[in-house]
Amino acid sequence: MYNITGQRDDIMFGEKPMFGQNEIKVDEKGRIFIPAYTKREPGEELVLMYNENLKLHEIYSVQKLDDRFKKLSDLIDKSITKKEKNFYEKMLLELSKSILRSETIDCQGRFLTGKVFEGQEKVLCTGAHDHLIIEPVKSKK
Secondary structure, three states: OEOOOOOEOOOOOOOOOEEEEEEEEOOOOOEEEOOHHHOOOOOOEEEEEEEOOOOEEEEEEHHHHHHHHHHHHHHHHHOOOHHHHHHHHHHHHHHHHOEEEEEEOOOOOEEEOOOOOOOOOEEEEEEEEOOEEEEEOOOOO
């Protein structure tokens, strides 16, 4: 996976790209277990975001998100044309607006989503190289 600058991104939770898919229960407090294949660690801070373009939720590490902000800021500073600068400024604004919450993984590997998945029994968690995609699972009634 390559970032907007064409360079390879660092991996989020571990050293290798993470791919996998799990259905995960959402408990009564809105917590989900972060899958073991992410190599997550208790105390690690993660950020829940909503991707408006793709209409889905994503989880990134704080470090990964900081790196994305820095790269966009650098691209703004290095922009030659006004159009290019406006494009990266818009991307930075959209990234900022997409942040829903930041939480620390508890000692049991759970992440508090708050009311984001309220009423959901399960979510589908998919490893997407350096972040997780979280989607509601339609209940079978």
